[in-house]
Amino acid sequence: MRAHEAGALHAEGYGGPPLYLPYPDDVNALLEQLWPASVIRGRSGALEVAGVDVHAIAREFGTPAYVLDEDDFRARARAFRDDFAAPFHEVCGGADVYYAGKAFLCTEVARWVAEEGLSLDVSTGGELAVAQRAGFPAARIAMHGNNKTVAEIEQALTYGVGRIVVDSLTEIERIDTVARRLGVVAPVMIRVTVGVEAHTHEFIATAHEDQKFGLSLATGAAAEAARRVVARPGSMRLVGLHSHIGSQIFDTGGFEISARRLIALHADIVREHGIEMPHIDLGGGFGIAYTSQHTPLDPARLGRLMADIVEREGKAIGVGDGSGLPRVSIEPGRAIVGPSTFTLYEVGTVKPVVVGDRMTRTYVSVDGGMSDNIRAALYEADYSCTLAGRTSGAEPMLARVVGRHCESGDIVVLDEYLPADLAPGDLIAVPGTGAYCRSLSSQYNHTPRPPVVAVRGGRARAIVRRETIDDLLALDVG
Known part of the structure; x- marks a missing residue:
């Protein structure tokens, strides 16, 4: 634990990357184990899932959106079904x-x-x-x-x-x-x-x-x-x-x-x-x-x-x-x-903040946050993310991805390297958000909840539609 009698900002090593997060050789690279099986970077540099470009998903369904690879979900379900059936057959x-x-x-x-x-x-x-x-x-x-x-x-x-x-x-x-x-x-x-x-x-x-x-x-x-x-x-x-x-x-x-x-x-x-x-x-x-x-x-x-x-x-x-x-x-x-889904966000602001006299932290604000993923605030959960809408040749910068809600604890990704030319309007994606994100989501700050978009065979469809302001007001009997 980093501690200092004058406060955390004075502690040695405060603000640096966690030990598990090395400086990347390629800020555009995807860690295969974090993503649905079909996710790749297409020829344009944008992420594709089951043959569908994330820009097409953003245009049709808006952001933020939970994007679920149906075939990946089904394959993981079958794996548990089959890989437990065989060894347990002789046992019980x-x-x-x-x-x-x-x-x-x-x-x-x-x-x-x-x-x-x-x-x-x-x-x-x-x-x-x-x-x-x-x-x-x-x-x-x-x-x-x-x-x-x-x-x-x-x-x-x-x-x-x-x-x-x-x-x-x-x-x-x-x-x-x-x-x-x-x-x-x-x-x-x-x-x-x-x-x-x-x-x-x-x-x-x-x-x-x-x-x-x-x-x-x-x-x-x-x-x-x-x-x-x-x-x-x-x-x-x-x-x-x-x-x-x-x-x-x-x-x-x-x-x-x-x-x-x-x-x-x-x-x-x-x-x-x-x-x-x-x-x-x-x-x-x-x-x-x-x-x-x-x-x-x-x-x-x-x-x-x-x-x-x-x-x-x-x-x-x-x-x-x-x-x-x-x-x-x-x-x-x-x-x-969990691994079958990622959340697609649009960047709203990129704000460098001077922290004490040691470093500058870059805060990247997206159009979602703790209302669509409370786990970081609730469980201190770590997440990764990547620039999703394009590739970049810029140097990596250590960033903190935060949401749009009125809470300082509204953090989506605590530490991640993103390209230094990240700008408002860029799309970023956070993998591993299939479990306990939509289920634990809220309407905090009267924010409508995102849709769940299932993708399979080059086609995307909403299996849970986006909430609207009308949905929120419909419950308000005042």
Whole structure:
């Protein structure tokens, strides 16, 4: 940490580039791992995605805009489906992949997920409504949420979702009441807080004890939840256990501990109650590359490593013979949609600012910001960006890309090298914005939210249209 008794501006090294960001040999070069598969620089120097020039996207749909490569999304979905199915087949009969809709969900994306043979994880009645509108098969839907309302539980049970993930003892009573009223048996999983400190930002670590999700393994709350569910055979059926250790994770160490504890609890519950409990869900949280500092595992390696973990931990407690282990589920969201999307902005101002007596920082303001990507402010998330509308022969300059909102923390990209001739009207693109950008977007400062533009085979179309001022005013009853 850079510190100085007179303040940060006086600290040695303040304002320089982060260690992961070297001075570029070519400021126009693209880091392949950050971008959708089809993105290239065309002959004009402008970025193209699936054969469509970014200038054409800007003209037709305006900026800012989320640009989603449909084939890239589908390919990543298939990779998780296939690369987990094969190694888990001999271990526990296969693996089910639930796309985590909270990363990004709309009707069209729900249809893609269904067509590629994945299941779907939703966490609110609104996300479930999107799935219903898309005609998503109910049996392949998991309903999450730490405070599901009676209306949401009724919505899920009426539609016939395949599993409801119980997050509290209170919720068991709530599901019991609704299921009895509807005359159905609710298939439930218990979300277990397994006590794992995932190596990620504290706001997105979700399996340690001091947070809102799940029922504690250590205190016996998870085992008590199982007893209460099993005691209500007329309204609930316990189908499995669930855990989720966090997000933006780059190794499998946390999953190893989580699997060990979840499999052991699963075996204990089966023995105590003499029931069949066919599933465990190890959650998602697989990381992606936002900058050159990130080194994610590909689905094939993830699948092999996690299958080895489940097999090894099963054998350690005597259930790893291929018949005693429950079928495994995972929940990738970010890892599918995150790299499939970039955000296209137009530069509004380029402002050199003298910082103390040591340096000049160049602030590049774009026509979006924290309303379309809150992650930098919320999670201190790092992003990369590039000049998208042309190439440049100018020297690289260290820049900070900021938004147009009335907040000093409205930062899109904290540090990036951009060409020194960057000017108002230029297009820049920020990769890796498919997950938790549109989903977490807001109308701060009464700013309409951008469209989501899907591109495939040389054609671009809006799958979520741009909000308008009329949309904003329509809710204002004053």
